[in-house]
Amino acid sequence: APAGAARRRLARLVGARRGGEPLAALMAVTSLRLRIAAVLAGHPELARDPGMRRLTQALATQGDREAVRALRTLFRDPGAQRALAALTPVLDELLRVRALLDAEPPHPTEPESSGGQGAAEAVDLTDREKQTLATEGSLLGFLRNIDILAPEGRVLVQNVRGPDGVVRYVVQAPGSSSGRPRHGSPRDVVGAWREQLTADSPYTRALRPAIEEHGIPRGAELALIGHGEGGTALLNLARDAGFCRAYRLTHVIAVGAPDPAGRPADPRTWVGHVTNEHDLVPAAAPADPHPNRYDARYTGPTRAFPESHLLREYIGHLRTVAPEARAHLDEALTPYRGPVVRSQAYQLKDPAHPPEGHPFLTLPTSAVPTTTGPVGVPVRYQDSAAAHLCFPVDTEAVRALLPDVPWMRPSGIGRRTLAVLSLYEHRCSTLGPYTEIALSVPVDDLWRPRPSDIAADLLRRADLRRTGRYVLSLAVTTEEARVAARELWGQPAIRAAAEVHLTGPRLRLSAPGLGIAVLGRLGPGVRCPEPDWALYGRRGDSTVRTAVRTSGRPRLHAGAGVRLRLDTAAAEPMAGQLRRLGIDTARPLFVVACPQFMVHRAAGAVLPR
Numbered sequence: 001a002p003a004g005a006a007r008r009r010l011a012r013l014v015g016a017r018r019g020g021e022p023l024a025a026l027m028a029v030t031s032l033r034l035r036i037a038a039v040l041a042g043h044p045e046l047a048r049d050p051g052m053r054r055l056t057q058a059l060a061t062q063g064d065r066e067a068v069r070a071l072r073t074l075f076r077d078p079g080a081q082r083a084l085a086a087l088t089p090v091l092d093e094l095l096r097v098r099a100l101l102d103a104e105p106p107h108p109t110e111p112e113s114s115g116g117q118g119a120a121e122a123v124d125l126t127d128r129e130k131q132t133l134a135t136e137g138s139l140l141g142f143l144r145n146i147d148i149l150a151p152e153g154r155v156l157v158q159n160v161r162g163p164d165g166v167v168r169y170v171v172q173a174p175g176s177s178s179g180r181p182r183h184g185s186p187r188d189v190v191g192a193w194r195e196q197l198t199a200d201s202p203y204t205r206a207l208r209p210a211i212e213e214h215g216i217p218r219g220a221e222l223a224l225i226g227h228g229e230g231g232t233a234l235l236n237l238a239r240d241a242g243f244c245r246a247y248r249l250t251h252v253i254a255v256g257a258p259d260p261a262g263r264p265a266d267p268r269t270w271v272g273h274v275t276n277e278h279d280l281v282p283a284a285a286p287a288d289p290h291p292n293r294y295d296a297r298y299t300g301p302t303r304a305f306p307e308s309h310l311l312r313e314y315i316g317h318l319r320t321v322a323p324e325a326r327a328h329l330d331e332a333l334t335p336y337r338g339p340v341v342r343s344q345a346y347q348l349k350d351p352a353h354p355p356e357g358h359p360f361l362t363l364p365t366s367a368v369p370t371t372t373g374p375v376g377v378p379v380r381y382q383d384s385a386a387a388h389l390c391f392p393v394d395t396e397a398v399r400a401l402l403p404d405v406p407w408m409r410p411s412g413i414g415r416r417t418l419a420v421l422s423l424y425e426h427r428c429s430t431l432g433p434y435t436e437i438a439l440s441v442p443v444d445d446l447w448r449p450r451p452s453d454i455a456a457d458l459l460r461r462a463d464l465r466r467t468g469r470y471v472l473s474l475a476v477t478t479e480e481a482r483v484a485a486r487e488l489w490g491q492p493a494i495r496a497a498a499e500v501h502l503t504g505p506r507l508r509l510s511a512p513g514l515g516i517a518v519l520g521r522l523g524p525g526v527r528c529p530e531p532d533w534a535l536y537g538r539r540g541d542s543t544v545r546t547a548v549r550t551s552g553r554p555r556l557h558a559g560a561g562v563r564l565r566l567d568t569a570a571a572e573p574m575a576g577q578l579r580r581l582g583i584d585t586a587r588p589l590f591v592v593a594c595p596q597f598m599v600h601r602a603a604g605a606v607l608p609r
Contacts, residue, residue: 025068028097032071033059035093043280043305053501055090071097118206119349120213123154126367128374133343137162137336139329140315142172142225143255147311149345150174150227151430152376155207157214159342162335168221168250170336171211173203175228175257175311203233206348208243214344216247223251223336227311228281231257238264238271251336253329255314258282268292272329276300276317278308294332296325357382360551360598368603372483376430379484381599383428385502386554388531389421389518389562389588393581398441401472401577403538407609411442411454411467418442418589419581420469421564423509423518425500434478435498437511438491439574440469443536446543446609462532463547470536473574475514489604490537490544492573503595507562515570516578520562522593525555531592537604544604552597559588 036056039046046052058070125133132148134141137160145156149172156172216222224234231254237243238252244266252264253272256279264271270292275282277299300308300317307313318326330337355362357380367374395417398410410417424436445453445466457465474493476482485493498511509518530550537544566575566584578584 025097026065028093029059029067029071032090032093032097035090039090039280043303046305054503055094057504118202118204118209119351120155120206120210120346121349122213123345123347125343125345126374128369129345130343133340135340137170137333137338137340139225139253139326139333140318142170143227143311143315143318146172146174146225146227146230147315150311152347154345154347155210155230156343156345157210157216158340158344160336161338161341163338164335166221166335167341168223168336169214169216170223170225171207171234173207173224173226173230173234175226175230201233201236202350202353203229203348204236204240206350207233207237210346210348211247213346218246219248221250221335222247223253223333224249225251225253225255226257227255227314228257228309231255232259235259235271238266238269241265244269251332253333255311256282256309270294270332272296272332274314274318274322274325274329276308276314278303278305280305281309294328296322296328298322298325357598360549361600363600368488370483370487372480375480375484375488377488377603378600379430379488381426381429381601383426384597384599385425385427385500385595386593386597387423387502387507388592389423389559389564390590390592391419391421391581391583391586391588392416393419393441393583397581401441401580402443402470405609407446407449408470408536408543409444409449411444411449413454419583421518421578421588423500423502423507425502431481431484432478434476434481435500436477436481437475437496437498437509437514437516437574439472439474439577440535441472442467443470446607458529462534462549465534468534468536468545472577475511475574489535489546489601490539490542490606491535492537494573502593507591507593512567515567515575517565517567518562519565522557522591523561525557525593528554528556528592530554531594539604539606543607543609545607546604547602548599550594550597550599552594554592554594554597557591557593559591562591563587 036052036059040052047056054074058074059067129148133145133156137158142158145158149156153174153176155174158170158172159167160170161167211222224237226232226234234252235254235257238249239262243249244264249264249266249269251270251272253274255274256276257273258281259273272294274296275298277297279300298317298321300313300321302308302313361380361382363378363380365376365378368377393416395410395412395415398412398417398419402408402410412418418441420438420440422436422438422440424438426434426436442454444450448466450456453467457467471491474485474491475496475498476485476493477495477498479495482493482495485491496511496513498509498514500510501508506521507518509516511517530552531554532547532549535546535548537546564578564583564586566578570576575584
């Protein structure tokens, strides 16, 4: 590896003579452009992906040499690693281009790139999970188990009593969901995906202690079933000769998973591989056939990605689109078709790397039930961007929009206060990726309002502030986020389509369903304090207070270059409120923008007010 790096650096030096770039790098950039064009032609929805936007912006620079330099800068930006890692359809090309450009992201050290020990911790299942896990062994039952435990990245091991009375063991491993955090995240997510295709990946190393801790006897029969990255990790585990000497590995079934090169160490192991042709993750060509391998490839009803990769889509397709494949796989799993006698979940860990967002997001969590399923609180946002547009408005206009209770009053100076239109692009969170648009106004202390509270609160920690911002209206782009906002935080959320661009000097919001658009350019800015805050909402006759903590580098900009526009037909809730505040075509007084930051939101506290 050092010799290869030296050769690449020498090639760069030779190519850089007279301001040039190596021919191989220029050709790689051209190849990447063509690959992106082909992917977007078949999947135009990927053009909205944050990573794809950053990549196409770098490639859109004038001239190939400028594009090479822009790509090199992008690859070395640690903040871009997550966004690029989500681009699985072009990840192979990205890795090759990155190697040619000698643009590996900086690492503090390289000692634990392979061979480190994984770790696993047995964790309790919730009562709801215990009730929904499969009680009989079957392909769809095992896949549903994976889907249930996937949000927290847990692996499930079940003891199943087969038709012959013998107890066998089934390991069920999830993949990572686009836009959701990874547990024990490595320092370089793009590099981690590359490492997943090696036999000693962090995921594979962490699976071994989970299986050992479960107490599976040596020589016992074992089946491995996984989705996405989990399927690839299990296929890698099957190539481990030591593992196959310890256990009789009878079956490996991978659904929607990239297939690493090589065969299982035990030639008797039966391998099943299920792929939706529209799923861009398992992009490799089918492996060479052999007697103990079954490949099922089918064409699902939707081309949209990442929907075509979701496990719940595969489960539905195996019932309706590819029932023959399901029947064949169930027949192969006949020794595991029986009652489940024990289920144990394990949280996999990578001790070589800190948890994602550490230490800011290293928090105790608990599950809160909602109508769409349990939500872990505090809700954690690992990668977000925001722009808060602050408009001066009349205090009486704000008062008319607040709940009709005497003790909730707008906080301001004299007859003026601020209305805040907040735009968020949550690229990775425990609720999944989504866009958020919120209109809020500052309110006084609910019990002892004082004229100076809003100014004094700027000097207090967020958890000690008496004032807060009341959320007048809120729009989000996913159902899970809408339910969380209503049931956890008491905010009047609706679901609406929206597209935002918040990572460059130009701001853009397009929300046709709301009739709202924001367009403009941010000028020079100055650093400002972290915008921690308390948000207020209503649930029945009570007020809900939510503490929001942030970690980022926000900047304060003049708002002269940004304009809000409303469609003439736009009405309630948000557009009507903006009109009544008199800011339907106004420019903000100032904008607080942060292109990348982390957030955690606690569950709302219900107040007797």
